[in-house]
Amino acid sequence: MAIKAYKRFNSIFLTLVSFNLLAVGLFNILIDPYGVFNTYMMQGVNQIKPTRLNHTRLTKAVDVTRIKPKTILLGSSTALRLSPVHPVFVNTQPAYNLGLPGAGMQEQLLYFQHALINQPDLKQLIISLDFFSFGVGVKKAPDFIEDRLQKNRITTQDALNAIFSLSAFKSSWDTLAANRASKTSVSALTGLENQSGVTPDQGNSRVLKNFQVVISSYFQQEERYKNYQISNERLKDFKTIIDICRQRKIAVKVFFSPTHAVQLQALHLAGLSSAYKDWQRQVVKIIPTWDFTGYSQINTESMSGEMKNYVDGAHYQYRIADLILNRMFQYQLETVPSDFGVLLTPKTIEPHFAAVRADQIVWEKNNPKMIKFVQDLYAKANR
Numbered sequence: 284m285a286i287k288a289y290k291r292f293n294s295i296f297l298t299l300v301s302f303n304l305l306a307v308g309l310f311n312i313l314i315d316p317y318g319v320f321n322t323y324m325m326q327g328v329n330q331i332k333p334t335r336l337n338h339t340r341l342t343k344a345v346d347v348t349r350i351k352p353k354t355i356l357l358g359s360s361t362a363l364r365l366s367p368v369h370p371v372f373v374n375t376q377p378a379y380n381l382g383l384p385g386a387g388m389q390e391q392l393l394y395f396q397h398a399l400i401n402q403p404d405l406k407q408l409i410i411s412l413d414f415f416s417f418g419v420g421v422k423k424a425p426d427f428i429e430d431r432l433q434k435n436r437i438t439t440q441d442a443l444n445a446i447f448s449l450s451a452f453k454s455s456w457d458t459l460a461a462n463r464a465s466k467t468s469v470s471a472l473t474g475l476e477n478q479s480g481v482t483p484d485q486g487n488s489r490v491l492k493n494f495q496v497v498i499s500s501y502f503q504q505e506e507r508y509k510n511y512q513i514s515n516e517r518l519k520d521f522k523t524i525i526d527i528c529r530q531r532k533i534a535v536k537v538f539f540s541p542t543h544a545v546q547l548q549a550l551h552l553a554g555l556s557s558a559y560k561d562w563q564r565q566v567v568k569i570i571p572t573w574d575f576t577g578y579s580q581i582n583t584e585s586m587s588g589e590m591k592n593y594v595d596g597a598h599y600q601y602r603i604a605d606l607i608l609n610r611m612f613q614y615q616l617e618t619v620p621s622d623f624g625v626l627l628t629p630k631t632i633e634p635h636f637a638a639v640r641a642d643q644i645v646w647e648k649n650n651p652k653m654i655k656f657v658q659d660l661y662a663k664a665n666r
Contacts, residue, residue: 316454352379358411387421420506493595502664541575546596578642
């Protein structure tokens with residue numbers, strides 16, 4: 284009798300566990316919080332997917348297998364404002380923003396190769412470059428898993444995690460709650476918020492705090508300003524991308540991301556001016572590159588709670604991203620300030636450096652409060 288009772292208990296227990304596990308799995312597939320199963324989207328249920336932002340390496344790897352983009356926008360988080368639906372891409376759709384927060388050039392190369400596996404007929408590549416992405420200390424993100432790349436579908440392990448894990452279950456509840464509370468209708472594949480992995484422009488109340496947090500973190504982080512060294516390996520990763528584009532006749536445009544003047548001041552204060560120029564020289568040797576850094580009317584916007592150009596010292600707003608694309612593609616140039624964006628070549632880069640240095644001297648003279656703002660952050664970071 285005891286054995287029968289145990290068997291009956293085990294049978295009931297396993298049935299309940301299996302039922303609950305199946306229910307969790309079906310719920311996660313229905314809500315599809317990361318957008319990896321292409322589940323039918325229902326307004327008020329699963330259209331808005333806020334938790335995608337915390338699983339960028341997974342969601343973008345899977346998106347590429349499904350969208351098979353013919354235009355790729357590549358870079359770190361500073362590239363995320365670039366719009367894949369900008370008019371300059373009308374003839375090379377579908378376009379996709381493959382920006383990865385905190386990504387070094389090695390990660391960017393691997394995701395670029397992943398895109399090529401899924402779309403051998405890639406037509407165009409836009410690359411946003413950041414100084415830190417070429418540093419010796421830059422590391423792959425904690426959620427980077429190379430095994431999910433170079434494949435044409437979601438991996439079994441990623442699928443199981445997205446169906447049965449507790450974190451996915453929590454993400455599903457958070458997604459459902461966000462949709463119930465929102466009246467916004469967004470497509471997971473064409474909506475800028477979901478496709479690019481970015482959020483809408485923030486309210487200006489936090490902009491000044493953002494400047495403080497980002498610049499302080501750059502002073503403190505080893506891979507940013509604290510112990511920065513240019514990596515020859517990361518330069519090779521970048522060159523590999525360019526070489527592949529040339530071999531496959533993929534049109535490519537490259538630009539230095541437009542940091543705010545105070546972010547440049549932080550870099551100078553950290554003693555990295557020479558390294559920064561050398562980095563730009565090395566890049567320009569590989570390919571002519573658009574420079575949107577410096578001291579233009581865009582980059583020198585006064586710091587306040589009413590800023591229109593920047594989210595923080597390193598990240599610009601959507602409108603600036605549009606101006607970048609306008610300049611590089613010669614589209615509606617009347618909208619672009621004349622001092623914003625210059626194409627650098629090995630012949631023009633040194634005169635350009637001289638002009639930037641002259642602009643820097645004038646800016647420093649006219650902006651003592653912003654200079655002190657950076658100096659105070661630097662002193663605090665080095666106590």
